[in-house]
Structure formats: structure tokens, C-alpha cells
Amino acid sequence: MQSPSGMELAGLASLLVAVPAVALLGNSGRRHTGAARRAHLVLAAGGAIATGAALAGMLSVLITTAEPPRTTLGTAVAAGTAIGVLILLIGTAMLPGAAESPGAALRHLLDGLVIAAAIWFVGWVLIARPTRILGEATPVKCPSVLIPTGLAVISLGLTIVLALHAHRPRLTTVRVAGGVTLVAIAAVALAGGICQDNHAAVLTGALLLPAGLFVVARAVKVADRPVTVVGDVTDRSTAYAIVPMVAMVGALGYHLARGGSFDLYGFLGASVEGFALVGRQYLALRDVRRYTLELRSREAHFRELAHTDPLTGLANRRGLQRALRENEQSRVLVGIDLDGFKTVNDMRGHDVGDAVLKEVGQRLRRNLLDGDVAARLGGDEFAILMRGTADEAMLTAHRLLAVLGEPYEVDGNSVFLSASLGVANTGPDPADTGDIIRDADLALRYAKLRGKNRVERYQQRYDELLRRRGTLEAELRHAIDREQLRLVFQPVVALPSVRPVGAEALLRWTHPTLGAVRPDEFIPVAEESGLINRIGAWVLEQACIQLAEWLARGHDVWVSVNLSPKELHAADYAGQVADVLERHGVPPQRLVLEVTEHAVATDMEELISRLTELRGTGVRIALDDFGAGYSSLGQLRTLPVDILKIDHALVAEPESRTGMAAPLVDVVVNMGHRLGLEVLAEGIGTPAQRAVVEEAGCRLGQGSLFGWGVPAEHLEAQLQTLRQSPARPLPAPRSAPPADAAPRSQVVMLGPGMRQLRALLPSDPGFVAPTGEGPQ
Numbered sequence: 001m002q003s004p005s006g007m008e009l010a011g012l013a014s015l016l017v018a019v020p021a022v023a024l025l026g027n028s029g030r031r032h033t034g035a036a037r038r039a040h041l042v043l044a045a046g047g048a049i050a051t052g053a054a055l056a057g058m059l060s061v062l063i064t065t066a067e068p069p070r071t072t073l074g075t076a077v078a079a080g081t082a083i084g085v086l087i088l089l090i091g092t093a094m095l096p097g098a099a100e101s102p103g104a105a106l107r108h109l110l111d112g113l114v115i116a117a118a119i120w121f122v123g124w125v126l127i128a129r130p131t132r133i134l135g136e137a138t139p140v141k142c143p144s145v146l147i148p149t150g151l152a153v154i155s156l157g158l159t160i161v162l163a164l165h166a167h168r169p170r171l172t173t174v175r176v177a178g179g180v181t182l183v184a185i186a187a188v189a190l191a192g193g194i195c196q197d198n199h200a201a202v203l204t205g206a207l208l209l210p211a212g213l214f215v216v217a218r219a220v221k222v223a224d225r226p227v228t229v230v231g232d233v234t235d236r237s238t239a240y241a242i243v244p245m246v247a248m249v250g251a252l253g254y255h256l257a258r259g260g261s262f263d264l265y266g267f268l269g270a271s272v273e274g275f276a277l278v279g280r281q282y283l284a285l286r287d288v289r290r291y292t293l294e295l296r297s298r299e300a301h302f303r304e305l306a307h308t309d310p311l312t313g314l315a316n317r318r319g320l321q322r323a324l325r326e327n328e329q330s331r332v333l334v335g336i337d338l339d340g341f342k343t344v345n346d347m348r349g350h351d352v353g354d355a356v357l358k359e360v361g362q363r364l365r366r367n368l369l370d371g372d373v374a375a376r377l378g379g380d381e382f383a384i385l386m387r388g389t390a391d392e393a394m395l396t397a398h399r400l401l402a403v404l405g406e407p408y409e410v411d412g413n414s415v416f417l418s419a420s421l422g423v424a425n426t427g428p429d430p431a432d433t434g435d436i437i438r439d440a441d442l443a444l445r446y447a448k449l450r451g452k453n454r455v456e457r458y459q460q461r462y463d464e465l466l467r468r469r470g471t472l473e474a475e476l477r478h479a480i481d482r483e484q485l486r487l488v489f490q491p492v493v494a495l496p497s498v499r500p501v502g503a504e505a506l507l508r509w510t511h512p513t514l515g516a517v518r519p520d521e522f523i524p525v526a527e528e529s530g531l532i533n534r535i536g537a538w539v540l541e542q543a544c545i546q547l548a549e550w551l552a553r554g555h556d557v558w559v560s561v562n563l564s565p566k567e568l569h570a571a572d573y574a575g576q577v578a579d580v581l582e583r584h585g586v587p588p589q590r591l592v593l594e595v596t597e598h599a600v601a602t603d604m605e606e607l608i609s610r611l612t613e614l615r616g617t618g619v620r621i622a623l624d625d626f627g628a629g630y631s632s633l634g635q636l637r638t639l640p641v642d643i644l645k646i647d648h649a650l651v652a653e654p655e656s657r658t659g660m661a662a663p664l665v666d667v668v669v670n671m672g673h674r675l676g677l678e679v680l681a682e683g684i685g686t687p688a689q690r691a692v693v694e695e696a697g698c699r700l701g702q703g704s705l706f707g708w709g710v711p712a713e714h715l716e717a718q719l720q721t722l723r724q725s726p727a728r729p730l731p732a733p734r735s736a737p738p739a740d741a742a743p744r745s746q747v748v749m750l751g752p753g754m755r756q757l758r759a760l761l762p763s764d765p766g767f768v769a770p771t772g773e774g775p776q
Contacts, residue, residue, distance in 0.1 A: 007199040011206035012058045018051040021213035028220055039094035040220050043176070046087030047213045050183055053080025054209055057194050061202070074195025075144035081187030082147045088180040088216070089155060095220070098162060098173050103283075108161050110280040115157030117273035118244030120150065124265045125251040130258045142195035145188060146265075152184035175219035182212030241277060248273060311354060312361030314382070315375040323373040323385055324436065332393035334384040335422040335440035336364075336400065339452040341380035344415055346569055347606040355410045356417070363403050367396075383440065390425050390457060397421045397455040405453070413605070418453035420444055425458070442466060449524060472522055473529050475511060480538050485509055487542050488709035489559070491718065492680065492702045495694050500718055502558040502592070504702065505543040506709040507535070527566055536567040540580055544591065546712050548584040555719045560592035560622060568595060569606070574613040581617065588618025592643065596624045604638070611640045622680070626668070636675050644672045648683020648703070651693065666696040673697065 025047055029040035057077035064073065092098065093105050126133050159177035186208035193201030248270070256262075307319035315323065324331075338360065345353040357380065364374040364382060373385040384400075386393060404419040422443025424436055443458040445466060450456065479485050489503035509517045526532040540561055547559045567573060581588050593614060595607075611621050622643035623636075636644070650664045665681065672679040681693040684703030693701055707718075 007203050008058065008061055011199075011203045012055070012062070014203070014206040014210060015051065015055050015058055018047070018054070018210035018213050021210055021217045022047045022051055024217040025213070025220065028217065035094065035096050036220075039091050039096070042091035042094060043088055043216055043220065046084045046089075046091055047183070047216065048084070049087060050081045050084025050187065050209065051213070053077055053084060054187070054190050054206070056080065057190060058202070058206070061194055068197035069142060069195050070197065071142060071144070071195055074142050074191050077194055078144040078147050078187065078191035081183075081190060082151050085148060085151045085155065085180065085184045085187055088183060089151070089158065092158070092162075092173070092176050092180055095173055095176060107280070107283055108158065110276050110283065111161040112154055112158035113272060113276035114241055114280060115160050115244050116150075116153040117269050117276060118247050119153045119156060121248045121266060121269035121273065122251045123149075123153070124269055125255045125260070128255070128260060128263065128265065130260055131255070142192055145192045145195065148184060148187035148191055152181065152188050155181040155184045172219050176216050179212040179215030179219065182208050182215065186212060241280070244273065245277075309361075309376040312358055312376050314361050314364070315373055317375065317377045320373065320375040320377070320383055320385060320437070323375075331385055331387055332390055333424050333436050333440040334386065334393055334397050334400070335424070335437075335444040336382040336384070336404070337420050337444050337448065338380040338404070339418040339420055339448070340565075341417060343565055343569065344417070348410075348415070352410050352415070356408045356415055359408050360404060364400070367400060367403060383437070390423060393423050394455060394457060397423055401453070401455055420447040420452045421455040422447055423455065423457045445469075448528075469525060471514070472517065472525050473531075475514065476509070476522055476525060476529070476531055476535075479509055479511075480535065484511055485535070485538065487539065487546070487712070489546075489712055489715045490702060490709040491707050491715060492560070492700055493706045495690070495699055495701050498701075498706060500557065500706075500715070501700070502560065503715055504560045504562075504594070504709075505539060505546075506562075507539055508709070523564075527564060532564045532566050533570055536564055537576065540577065544580050544584045544586050547590060548586050549712075550716065550719065551586070551590065553716075555716070557719060558590045558592055558620075560594050562624070563593045563595050565595070568610050568614075573610070574617055577614060577619060578617045581619075589620060592620045592622050594622040594624040594645065595641075608638060608640060615640050615642075624682075636672075636677065642678060643700075644668070644677045644679045645702075646679065646681045646698070651681050651683045651689050651703075652685070665692055665698070669693075669696040669698045 022044055025040060025044035029037050029044055032040055054077065057073060057080075060073050060076075061070075064070065093108070098105065098108070125131060127138055132138055155177065159174060159181050162177050163174045186205040189201045189205030189208065191205075192198065193203075193205060252262075252266075255266075307315055307322055309316045309319075324333075338356075341353065341356070344356060357376070360380075360382065361374070361376065364384065368374055368384070369386065371387055375383045375385070377383055384396075386396065388396075401419055401421060404417070407414040407416055409415075422440045422445070424439035424443055439458040442462045443456045446462045447454050447456040449465070449469065486508050487505050488508055489505055491500040492502040492504060493499060494501045507519055507523075509519075509522055511517060523532075526535050543559050543561050547557075550557055570576075577591075577593070578588075580586075581591065595611070615621055620642040621640060622645055623639065623641045624645045625647045626644050646665060646668055650668065669679045669681075678700065679698050680700035680702060681698045682702040684690050684693060684701050684705045686705065689703075690701065690705055707715075
């Protein structure tokens with residue numbers, strides 16, 4: 001066995017090993033950033049102080065001549081190492097992942113005190129008389145040892161708490177706390193060994209101190225990695241309080257049963273335990289109170305969210321129903337649905353669609369009176385609950401129709417939408433809220449059936465009409481398979497010879513029980529139900545089959561097919577058209593695809609892209625119903641179209657109001673020709689209208705004057721009769737506008753009512769817009 005001086009020298013050498021560990025901690029602090037850097041530097045400072053105090057104590061032992069017990073020197077070592085251990089504990093609590101917040105760190109500390117007080121109390125029972133398990137080695141003459149002993153049990157308690165509740169990386173935090181506990185135990189051994197001249201205790205402490213610091217230095221290398229905060233203070237169990245209390249009661253009972261007394265040290269442990277439990281209970285009650293308040297606030301928030309649309313901030317369907325129930329006065333409900341909004345989503349994306357919906361919500365808010373409630377019921381469907389009579393609501397609805405029809409500016413581009421509105425009366429009975437919403441919805445759907453962009457007031461007959469619509473949708477799904485659909489062809493003639501040069505394929509549906517169903521009744525049903533793509537493909541196929549037969553028999557004609565906007569925006573529609581043409585051997589230039597002017601109101605860039613793809617297959621594009629929608633002659637300079645079809649409303653202008661017949665026809669024909677387009681006037685029903693069209697220079701005409709839609713064999717008979725006459729070929733592909741074309745600045749809007757273009761004509765007080773829709 002080594003001599004005492006040899007053991008003291010070995011202890012000194014062991015303590016010197018702690019210096020590199022402190023250096024590692026300092027270097028780690030310099031390499032890290034943020035909270036980890038601060039924690040590592042605090043740990044390095046605590047390790048340096050503990051190591052310095054221990055080394056100073058060992059050197060003092062080597063040079064002192066004082067006889068044991070060395071109470072003063074032991075006290076100094078105990079105080080110095082205790083300060084170092086305390087700083088190490090602070091650094092441990094500062095580590096990322098030790099606690100999710102300062103409040104949680106305080107809870108960790110109180111939980112550690114609860115456990116530490118119990119350990120202290122049990123330790124007092126074991127060391128005090130009559131148990132006194134250390135016997136004569138009990139450092140009764142070195143009270144200074146109690147300081148690092150208290151910190152040691154606190155370190156141990158904190159280690160246990162962190163092992164249970166520390167956040168990720170939990171193992172790292174526990175290792176650091178465990179290393180600090182080893183340093184605290186080393187401080188107890190060093191202070192007690194120096195005080196009582198116990199060389200074995202001194203050597204043990206000298207070995208444990210660098211070991212603990214190396215454990216800390218090793219663990220903090222990963223302490224600043226990303227921390228995931230998991231768990232919650234409410235997840236804590238009560239074992240941290242129950243187990244220590246059971247241990248204390250058991251130890252006290254054993255101590256008193258053996259004849260022991262309750263001295264100052266036992267009282268100190270019990271007092272700390274009591275105050276720690278009271279503090280912990282106070283924090284728990286405060287947490288419960290805070291969580292209760294947060295829960296109430298969240299309940300109120302979620303209750304409001306349950307009645308609010310998150311996108312627009314308007315009320316949702318629940319909020320509207322609540323407003324209906326809470327109001328005892330008679331009100332009016334206005335249902336609103338945006339026309340063509342799905343096309344905006346499909347073409348421009350949902351981000352643009354959401355921006356449009358937000359703008360709709362803002363426009364509705366700006367037009368509300370006090371007490372009115374605006375709601376978004378879902379998708380592009382809105383509603384307004386307002387005070388007043390149904391007549392007042394109709395006036396408000398027409399004002400909203402104009403407001404919602406204004407362009408929506410999104411990302412520098414204009415989006416044009418219209419709206420359909422339905423008005424229904426409410427009653428004082430809160431139980432009829434569902435009926436009122438249903439009535440407004442029926443009126444809204446009827447407004448869509450009648451052409452959209454209008455206001456309708458609920459009537460009982462709407463129920464029957466919508467039941468018929470449901471029947472039409474169900475029967476239309478099987479119309480192709482049951483061979484109920486057929487095509488008729490309305491001739492397109494050359495003017496002034498009136499020779500058929502082409503035909504427009506028109507779809508007809510004859511049902512065995514419903515009879516002949518009008519296209520303006522079943523086409524909207526097909527579009528809304530998603531059947532339009534299948535039906536459109538069938539129409540294109542049948543039209544190409546018939547065109548191929550006519551061409552094979554030597555008839556020099558072309559056929560036009562109406563194209564729904566939903567078909568136009570279908571995936572690879574141009575490829576589908578090319579496949580049909582190739583399958584039936586039809587020259588592409590013999591097929592004309594007609595797109596309505598209303599399609600221009602959605603997205604010009606996307607429309608141009610789609611039409612360009614179609615023209616790439618060789619087919620011709622016609623812009624149908626020109627003069628009844630949103631396009632302008634300025635937009636025609638960029639639209640890839642070949643034929644301009646003048647809407648029948650322009651052709652049917654009354655002939656006696658301005659002194660000249662249908663003045664708009666002449667303007668459109670001349671400007672269309674200047675833009676390099678062929679112009680076709682549709683809806684010609686009288687000789688006078690034909691004369692006006694011919695006088696304007698229009699070379700193609702269509703209408704009841706030249707024939708209604710007839711079966712293919714009837715039109716073929718006409719073609720056979722006139723076969724020897726010279727034919728007018730299909731217009732050549734459109735090239736750049738002539739040099740004398742109208743400049744881009746000459747943009748003439750041809751919208752509903754055509755007010756802008758009429759401003760170019762001579763003023764006449766008797767000139768008013770026509771009310772009829774012209775021949776079909």
C-alpha cells in the first residue's frame with residue numbers, strides 16, 4: 001500500500017488531468033454559437049473553479065504542517081469546490097434541450113429539490129445515531145462538508161429529473177448532469193478527506209473530479225444540435241413527489257423506532273422538502289389556471305372559427321344559420337354564385353382563384369349595411385342575409401351583380417367573371433332556416449339555367465323545373481348509348497350567290513318520353529355534370545365521319561363544330577382532334593372549331609395558348625357570338641382565330657331607328673376584314689337583313705333565311721343540286737394583319753348592350769338596344 005505522501009502525490013497528479021477537461025470545455029464554448037456557446041462557457045468556468053479549489057487544497061495539504069483535523073483547509077476546499085459545482089449546475093440548466101422554457105427550468109429545479117431533500121433526509125438517517133453506517137469515519141468534526149454534500153444531492157436529484165423530463169437530446173443532458181454529480185461527490189470526498197486526513201477519500205475525490213469533467217466535456221459536443229421540444233408540463237407524473245415522501249416517512253419511522261432523535265439536520269431536510277413541494281404545488285396550480293384560461297380562449301376562438309370562413313373572413317354556412325336563428329325579424333336571403341369560376345381555377349391555378357374569392361369577400365363587405373351578414377357557403381358560393389323587403393333585396397342584388405362583374409386584377413392580369421343571384425324571403429320562425437337557404441339556392445340555380453349573369457327571385461315553380469333538370473341529367477348520361485342523340489347541319493352560304501359552302505353541326509336530343517329537348521336546356525346540364533367532354537367527343541367524331549363522306553362524294557364543303565370551354569381546356573384536346581381527323585382521313589382545313597366569345601372572359605394568355613395548339617393541327621378557329629361578350633377588336637389582333645361570326649343580335653338591329661339598317665354590322669365587317677379575318681353573319685332571317693349584310697361586304701351568311709338545321713341527307717341533296725356551281729373555298733390560314741389594319745389603340749368594346757361601339761355612330765334619340773334575341 002502506498003505511503004500517505006505517495007497517495008497525496010497521486011491525487012495531485014489526478015487533479016492535474018482535470019485541466020485538459022476544462023480546456024476542452026472552453027474550446028467547445030468557442031466553437032459553438034448561441035445558447036450552446038453560453039452554456040459551454042459557463043460549464044468551463046465551473047469546472048475551472050472546482051479544479052482550482054481542489055488543486056489549491058491538495059497543494060496546501062502537501063506543504064502544511066497542521067495536524068488533523070484541518071477544519072479551516074477543509075472548509076476552504078469545500079467552499080471553493082461547492083462554488084464550482086453550483087456554476088456547473090447552472091450551465092447544465094442552460095444547455096439546449098434541458099428545458100423548453102425558463103418556467104420549465106424552474107420546475108426542474110423544484111422537482112430536483114424535492115428528490116434531493118428526500119435523499120438528504122434518508123442519508124441523515126443512515127449517518128446519524130443510532131444507525132451511523134460510516135462508524136468512526138463519519139465526518140462529524142467537519143461541518144463544512146455539508147455544503148458540497150447538499151450540492152451533490154441536488155445534482156443527483158436534478159439528474160433524475162432530467163432523465164425523466166429533459167427534451168431531446170435527452171441522453172446528452174443526462175450525461176452532463178451525471179458528470180456534474182460526479183464532480184459534486186468528488187468535492188465531498190476531497191473536503192472530507194482533507195479535513196480528517198483520510199488519504200483514501202482524497203484520492204477517490206481526485207479521481208472522480210477529472211472523470212466527471214471529462215464526462216461533461218464529452219457530452220456537450222452534441223449539445224447544440226437542433227432540439228425538438230416534445231411533451232408538456234401537464235404530462236408530468238406525480239412520482240417525483242410520492243416516492244420521495246414515502247422514502248422520508250419510512251426512514252423517519254425507522255430512525256425513531258431505533259431510538260434516534262430529530263435533530264437540526266433532519267429538520268433541515270424536512271423543511272426543504274416541504275417548501276419545495278409547496279413551491280411545486282403553487283407552480284402546478286398556476287399552470288392549471290393558465291391552461292384553463294388558454295382553453296377557454298381557444299374554445300371561444302374555435303367556436304368563432306367554426307362560424308367563419310378562413311379564406312375570406314366572412315361567415316360560413318354555420319355562421320349564416322346562426323344569424324338566421326338569432327334574428328327574429330323578417331329578412332331576405334340573397335344567394336350568389338360566380339359564373340365560370342372553375343375555369344379560373346383550372347387555367348390560372350388555385351392561388352389566383354383564392355385571390356379572386358378574397359376580393360369577392362371584400363366587395364361584399366363594402367356593400368353591406370349595418371346588421372347585414374355576408375357568408376361564404378363553400379367554393380364560389382356566397383350569400384347575404386339582409387334586412388328589408390324582397391323588392392329592396394332585388395335592387396341590392398342588381399347592384400351586387402354589377403359590382404361582382406367588374407374585372408378582378410390578379411398578378412397584373414384581369415380576370416372577368418359574372419355572377420348569378422337568387423333571392424328568397426325569410427320568415428320570423430327560426431325553424432325555417434333550412435327552407436330559406438334551399439329557396440335561395442333554387443332561385444340561384446334557376447338564374448344559371450336562364451343564362452347566368454342575372455338575378456332571380458324564388459318561385460314555387462322552380463321546384464318542378466329543377467326536378468326536370470335532375471331528370472335530364474340522369475337521362476343524358478345514357479343518351480349516347482341509347483342512340484338518342486343526332487346531328488343536324490345548318491348550311492353556311494356564300495353571299496351573294498347563296499351557295500352552300502359549309503355547314504354547322506348542331507346537336508339534337510330526342511327522348512322517348514321527354515320528347516325533343518332543346519339544346520339550350522340540356523347543354524348547360526352537360527357542362528355542369530361533367531358530361532360535356534364525352535358528348536363533345538361524340539359530336540366531333542360524328543361530324544368528321546359525315547364530312548369524310550361528303551368529301552368522298554366530291555362535295556367541296558367544310559363543317560364547323562361548337563367547342564365548349566371545358567373541352568378546350570381538357571388535357572391534350574388538340575391531340576384528340578388530330579387523332580379523329582387522321583382516323584377518318586379528313587383534311588384539317590375542312591374542320592372549323594367554334595369557340596364562343598364568352599371564353600375570352602377567362603384568361604387571354606391561356607386561351608391563346610390552347611387555340612394556338614389547335615391551329616397547329618391545321619384546323620380553323622371561329623370566334624362565335626361576336627358582339628355579345630367581353631372581347632374587343634383590339635384583342636382580335638392577338639387571338640389566333642380565322643373566322644369572325646357576328647352575333648345575331650347585331651344583325652337583327654331594328655332598321656328604322658337610325659336611318660340605316662343594322663349599323664353595327666358594317667362596322668364589324670370592315671374592321672374584321674382590316675384585321676385579316678373572314679366574317680360570317682349568323683341569324684339572318686329576313687331579306688332585308690341579308691341585304692344589309694351583303695351591303696356591308698360580308699361574304700358568308702347563316703340563318704333561317706337559308707335553312708334551319710336539317711339531317712345530313714337533306715343538306716347533301718342541296719349540295720348535289722348545286723354541285724356544278726363554282727365553290728368558295730375555306731378561308732386561308734390567317735396571316736399578319738394588313739399594313740392598313742387598325743392600330744392597336746383602336747379598341748372598341750363589344751359587350752352586353754354594345755354601348756361602347758354605338759358611341760361611334762351618329763347620335764339618334766330614337767336609337768335603343770333591341771330586346772329580342774333574333775332568329776335561331
